[in-house]
Amino acid sequence: xxxxxxxxxxxxxxxxxxxxxxxxxxxxxxxxxxxxxxxxxxxxxxxxxxxxxxxxxxxxxxxxxxxxxxxxxxxxxxxxxxxxxxxxxxxxxxxxxxxxxxxxxxxxxxxxxxxxxxxxxxxxxxxxxxxxxxxxxxxxxxxxxxxxxxxxxxxxxxxxxxxxxxxxxxxxxxxxxxxxxxxxxxxxxxxxxxxxxxxxxxxxxxxxxxxxxxxxxxxxxxxxxxxxxxxxxxxxxxxxxxxxxxxxxxxxxxxxxxxxxxxxxxxxxxxxxxxxxxxxxxxxxxxxxxxxxxxxxxxxxxxxxxxxxxxxxxxxxxxxxxxxxxxxxxxxxxxxxxxxxxxxxxxxxxxxxxxxxxxxxxxxxxxxxxxxxxxxxxxxxxxxxxxxxxxxxxxxxxxxxxxxxxxxxxxxxxxxxxxxxxxxxxxxxxxxxxxxx
Amino acid sequence: xxxxxxxxxxxxxxxxxxxxxxxxxxxxxxxxxxxxxxxxxxxxxxxxxxxxxxxxxxxxxxxxxxxxxxxxxxxxxxxxxxxxxxxxxxxxxxxxxxxxxxxxxxxxxxxxxxxxxxxxxxxxxxxxxxxxxxxxxxxxxxxxxxxxxxxxxxxxxxxxxxxxxxxxxxxxxxxxxxxxxxxxxxxxxxxxxxxxxxxxxxxxxxxxxxxxxxxxxxxxxxxxxxxxxxxxxxxxxxxxxxxxxxxxxxxxxxxxxxxxxxxxxxxxxxxxxxxxxxxxxxxxxxxxxxxxxxxxxxxxxxxxxxxxxxxxxxxxxxxxxxxxxxxxxxxxxxxxxxxxxxxxxxxxxxxxxxxxxxxxxxxxxxxxxxxxxxxxxxxxxxxxxxxxxxxxxxxxxxxxxxxxxxxxxxxxxxxxxxxxxxxxxxxxxxxxxxxxxxx
Numbered sequence: 001x002x003x004x005x006x007x008x009x010x011x012x013x014x015x016x017x018x019x020x021x022x023x024x025x026x027x028x029x030x031x032x033x034x035x036x037x038x039x040x041x042x043x044x045x046x047x048x049x050x051x052x053x054x055x056x057x058x059x060x061x062x063x064x065x066x067x068x069x070x071x072x073x074x075x076x077x078x079x080x081x082x083x084x085x086x087x088x089x090x091x092x093x094x095x096x097x098x099x100x101x102x103x104x105x106x107x108x109x110x111x112x113x114x115x116x117x118x119x120x121x122x123x124x125x126x127x128x129x130x131x132x133x134x135x136x137x138x139x140x141x142x143x144x145x146x147x148x149x150x151x152x153x154x155x156x157x158x159x160x161x162x163x164x165x166x167x168x169x170x171x172x173x174x175x176x177x178x179x180x181x182x183x184x185x186x187x188x189x190x191x192x193x194x195x196x197x198x199x200x201x202x203x204x205x206x207x208x209x210x211x212x213x214x215x216x217x218x219x220x221x222x223x224x225x226x227x228x229x230x231x232x233x234x235x236x237x238x239x240x241x242x243x244x245x246x247x248x249x250x251x252x253x254x255x256x257x258x259x260x261x262x263x264x265x266x267x268x269x270x271x272x273x274x275x276x277x278x279x280x281x282x283x284x285x286x287x288x289x290x291x292x293x294x295x296x297x298x299x300x301x302x303x304x305x306x307x308x309x310x311x312x313x314x315x316x317x318x319x320x321x322x323x324x325x326x327x328x329x330x331x332x333x334x335x336x337x338x339x340x341x342x343x344x345x346x347x348x349x350x351x352x353x354x355x356x357x358x359x360x361x362x363x364x365x366x367x368x369x370x371x372x373x374x375x376x377x378x379x380x381x382x383x384x385x386x387x388x389x390x391x392x393x394x395x396x397x398x399x400x401x402x403x404x405x406x407x408x409x410x411x412x413x414x415x416x417x418x419x420x421x422x423x424x425x426x427x428x429x430x431x432x433x434x435x436x437x
Numbered sequence: 438x439x440x441x442x443x444x445x446x447x448x449x450x451x452x453x454x455x456x457x458x459x460x461x462x463x464x465x466x467x468x469x470x471x472x473x474x475x476x477x478x479x480x481x482x483x484x485x486x487x488x489x490x491x492x493x494x495x496x497x498x499x500x501x502x503x504x505x506x507x508x509x510x511x512x513x514x515x516x517x518x519x520x521x522x523x524x525x526x527x528x529x530x531x532x533x534x535x536x537x538x539x540x541x542x543x544x545x546x547x548x549x550x551x552x553x554x555x556x557x558x559x560x561x562x563x564x565x566x567x568x569x570x571x572x573x574x575x576x577x578x579x580x581x582x583x584x585x586x587x588x589x590x591x592x593x594x595x596x597x598x599x600x601x602x603x604x605x606x607x608x609x610x611x612x613x614x615x616x617x618x619x620x621x622x623x624x625x626x627x628x629x630x631x632x633x634x635x636x637x638x639x640x641x642x643x644x645x646x647x648x649x650x651x652x653x654x655x656x657x658x659x660x661x662x663x664x665x666x667x668x669x670x671x672x673x674x675x676x677x678x679x680x681x682x683x684x685x686x687x688x689x690x691x692x693x694x695x696x697x698x699x700x701x702x703x704x705x706x707x708x709x710x711x712x713x714x715x716x717x718x719x720x721x722x723x724x725x726x727x728x729x730x731x732x733x734x735x736x737x738x739x740x741x742x743x744x745x746x747x748x749x750x751x752x753x754x755x756x757x758x759x760x761x762x763x764x765x766x767x768x769x770x771x772x773x774x775x776x777x778x779x780x781x782x783x784x785x786x787x788x789x790x791x792x793x794x795x796x797x798x799x800x801x802x803x804x805x806x807x808x809x810x811x812x813x814x815x816x817x818x819x820x821x822x823x824x825x826x827x828x829x830x831x832x833x834x835x836x837x838x839x840x841x842x843x844x845x846x847x848x849x850x851x852x853x854x855x856x857x858x859x860x861x862x863x864x865x866x867x868x869x870x871x872x873x874x875x876x
Contacts, residue, residue: 041579041581042580042581042582043581044581044582045581045582045583045584045585045586045589046585046589047589070732073732108729109726109744113727117623118601119556119600119601119602122660124568124571124579124584125579127568128568128571128572128574128577128579129572129574129577131565131568131569131572132569132572132574134565135569138569139566139569140562140565140566140568140569142481142482142485142659143482143484143485144485145485145565145659145663146482146483146484146485146486146487147485150486150487150663150666150667153663153667154667155667155668155669156667156668156732156733157663157664157667158663158664158665158667158668159668159732159733159862159863161664162623162625162862162863163556163602163623164623164624164625164861164862164863164865165732165863167624167727167863168727168732168862168863168864168865169732171727171728171729171864172729172730172731172732172864174729175729176727176729177726177727177728177729177740177741177744178725178726178727179725179726179727180624180725180726180727180864180865181622181624181631181635181725182622182623182624183620183621183622184554184601184602184603184621184622184623185603185606185620185621186601186603192620196620196635199638199639199642200638203638203641203642205725205748220581220584220585220588221564221588224585224588224589224592224597225594225597225598227589228589228592228593228594228597229594229595229597229598230594287549287617287618287619287620288546288616288617288618288619289550289606289610289615289616289617289619291610291611291614291616293508293611295598295604295607295611296594296595296598303616304616307546307616311546311644423603424598424601425598425601425603425604425606425607426603426606426607426610426619427603427606427607427619427620427621428619
């Protein structure tokens, strides 16, 4: 099957490394970690006390004056996405309604928006005064909550926490009226969203799309979940920079963080017509599912990821030797890293001995629904600059992870990059990007 | 992609767990007899809430559907519903449900899942009591250490993990072994229509042979009802729950929150023919759009709704004159019913008043993320039986809303093509079209 996949012409990311995607790329190239002790709340009572936190920003700077009231309805997840979308449109050289209403250069009805989003947790401090009105004998009393508690909440409270509000706010700010979806596949969501957007353009339902993902995981209840299911490492609270060790023999768990990452995709025809700079073209997409009755971790042989990679390779029509770089999901959770490494080997065979593998989470942290899109942006930058950065915290590779983890920065022409992602619950995705020529 | 070479996509199985019954047959019998599934909330004590009633799934017993209930024991309500509805749909489509070596001749790498599924409820008692423990109301400060003591002490890993919206799809994958494209989306009340629509497109493009598509959701939990009550989106007709959902009437005062799961087995025509299974209907059109207007309101001129309906009709290669029946979003809120009527009038022009449109939410309540797929199942049945499901409680027509809402009782009519509309908070619009299958 040959598919007319779109090209990527704009990038935007807010990550623990900075407000811009270029900050992310520089940090990856320099091996500079964005993981630090949590300051968003007092985490001293948590098993894991470190995370990747995004830098400070003023959301008002990213929202046109006439719409500033809507910032009150933005949870952190939404804010991060608004920031990343702003950069992506600007980087693509596009003028949306947000920038100049008189000179809009996108066709709103032919532009899609597909974002990955997480389970947005409500702000407990916002809920607390209402809960305080609902106590009998020191315990929460639902009768009091119904009568007195709920009236304490702002009427539009719920709208801050619906996952689709990332795409809705961004869509309103930039006037995106075409197909709109919110992919809720946790850590695989970003790449599934990018894949779906590419398919929507390929089938002719849009000429352009904003696609990516956003999630704010540095929040007490979200962080608690990762601690409870022991995915977050409790071993390195005093050494955050060394905490996340994908594929390393000393891997002890993941470190979570917050980010949003967006790409602009468009048809080749559209990009050429407006002389856009082209980072890469989507060459192949694959998707599958990991099936394991212990569904908080991957099946040990990583079959789901293997199938996704095989499907993407098949669509791209390339041989494993043609891959110049693999950006895996690589969380630093040992059993999952082994399963992923097994999957990559089973999908690509002996070629996997040689293909450089660059896990990014040791630097960026695991940013949930944004993570896969962060990696696609890193892949675009690698293709653009012809640079494969050295991996961080993978000095002593786990003997069961037979991959060629990048030890030293490589400079070379990069034609094909494979990104893959998976999540607890099973969904997997693979995206192959190629240099556009 | 070669647009002339698209696969035809058919529906070969349907399954439902909903307030009107835990099987398609039971649900359809209740609809044709104009019964409704709305009553006092028994899921939690809502006796002091502005809205004290809802549309609950009743008598659901997961062990009737699965050989491995242990696998799903930690799951939220809606994941269980999803497993139940999938079991029924698979039985009809002759798909091996829990067989590790399936004999249905569908390659599991070519079988996908696409759900519009919601989040699960928080662990209510522990969730609220952790806040009670940590919060100091006098200085308005949260002591996260105290909070964490309760949270780490009482909350459990699986109970938290199961709240993630991708979990219903995970449970279906465990049962069916599906290894093709597996996705989950959540575009508010339009989610499962979107899931079916996108699954249809995946099958058209040849990326899979079969996709288990639909939705699962329950927001009948304290924070869910709180949120909708604060938005004043719910009916507060506590003295008459059975008549509370009254779409398109003058006295409509909000929707009735419901729950459930609705699953359709979508298959390429080639796969269905090869397997020799009965074809229930053909899926022929899908349209999606974004209002890009306000997060709180629908566009005044129904801009997004019109675009989604028009693009679905165009996608199907039809004109508005070809549509025999519209299953509306019809929530019984002031805004939706007015804007939706305007959208239908805008698209259907002179045919608007001659095209029957109805809202089964008058009986089912609003299944939120699962609503669209449940309503699509009623469209499939309307085509099968040539009968239009009614809008019940239609006793004081809103004079400004003057379409044929199929009032109060079902009607015999030739139904070959039905259009299913779903609109979600934030301006999400999704529409799919189904057609009687002809060779």
